[in-house]
Amino acid sequence: MELRHLRYFVALAEELSFTVAAARMNISQPPLSQQIKDLEREVGTVLFERTSRRVKLTPAGISFLVNARTILSGVEHAAKDARDIGAGQVSVINVGTTGSVLLGPLAELIAIFGKRYRDVVMRIHEMGPQAQQAALLARRIDVSFIRRPPHEPDLITQLAWHENVGVVLPAAHRLAAYDQLPLSALKNESLVFLRLSDSRFARYLRDCCIEAGFTPQISHEVVESYSLTSLVAAGLGIALVPECVQKLSRPGVVYRPLEAPAPSADVQIMYRPDRSEAIERLIGLAGEVLNPGPPPREIASQ
Structure with a gap:
């Protein structure tokens, strides 16, 4: 599939006339008709209903039109960016x-x-x-x-x-009654954690726990901090997270800051x-x- 197929398709979809669309694209009608047939064959479905009196988009054609316009717009935007950068304008x-x-x-x-x-x-x-x-x-x-x-x-x-680290935990958890928590309070808790193999920040948090006197009991690991709140909400553990994560409000989950000295999420x-x-x-x-x-x-x- 080439960009010209998409341009011919969009022209016909907007004009709903092979004659008008061909004139708009500066080609004759037979080549346009062949290009549309080639496109339909490659897509694997009929995009237009054709009669002797009219041309009409099929439901598949309507869907394809949205995506075709998006692709062409993206290509035009990319080309403009390249021209501007090449000319030193941006x-x-x-x-x-x-x-x-x-x-x-x-x-x-x-x-x-x-x-x-x-x-x-x-x-x-x-x-x-x-x-x-x-x-x-x-x-x-x-x-x-x-x-x-x-x-x-x-x-x-x-x-x-600068950013601090806090604790996300279920609202009904016994530690939720405190305004802030020492890191050592998590000693006997099941923790959901960032993936240690991928994240130096996760390994830093683990080391902070060890310095506080315990090795974290990790039940599950994820890639992104905001995913931890979902696991906490499901009752799979509590989590150490950057303070920005508290912006993700979720029913039944609360955020508590850690007492100083606390890990940082700078x-x-x-x-x-x-x-x-x-x-x-x-x-x-x-x-x-x-x-x-x-x-x-x-x-x-x-």
């Missing part, structure tokens, strides 16, 4: 992050940046922490927002924003030393919006 920042980090102030930062710097296109790529490191080094993304960034001397990290911004001017703008805005105060000191990831 820059692109590819941002790597996780879904749970997006629950925090990152989305607001991206929105503010888009309004302030209209000559920069930002694209969000959700991916795991290890994949973000690989993508940064391979130049598939330009910047990463991540908890507990990996050890990588070729990348720079600095604080994006988010770092990570990027390559040879960052572009657009990345410099983003780093500056992050310091202004997310972590007001003196400019953070750059350090090699370690």
Whole structure:
């Protein structure tokens, strides 16, 4: 299937006349008719009802029209972006992050940046922490927002924003009666946890539990922090989560902060030393919006 098939299809779907659609596409009617037949054969179903008096979309054709328009619009948008970038009119920042980090102030930062710097296109790529490191080094993304960034001397990290760790637990749980909890209070509890094999943040939380005097009893592991609330709601355990997760209200589940000293869920911004001017703008805005105060000191990831 080629893009011309989709363009011919959309023209006929909008004109509902082979004669008019052919004139619109600057071809004769027989080639248009053949292109539509070829498309229907490739799709595997009839897209138009044809009679001597009219052309009408079938239910399958109506559905296909929605998707065809989306594809063509995406192609046109991609081509425009490429032309603008090639002409030096816009820059692109590819941002790597996780879904749970997006629950925090990152989305607001991206929105503010888009309004302030209209000559920069930002694209969000959700991916795991290890994949973000690989993508940064391979130049598939330009910047990463991540908890507990990996050890990588070729990348720079600095604080994006502070965030605490709290506990999510069923509202009927005996520990829910307390306004805040010491980490050691979880000693005999069944915990649902981030996947230890994928997440340095998860391993950090496990180590914090060990320092508090116990090895966490982990019943289930998941990839994203916001998935933990579903497991807690189902009664499968309690969970240690970044404080932003409490935004996900769920019946029967409550959030309690931890007593100091408590684990942190600070988010770092990570990027390559040879960052572009657009990345410099983003780093500056992050310091202004997310972590007001003196400019953070750059350090090699370690």
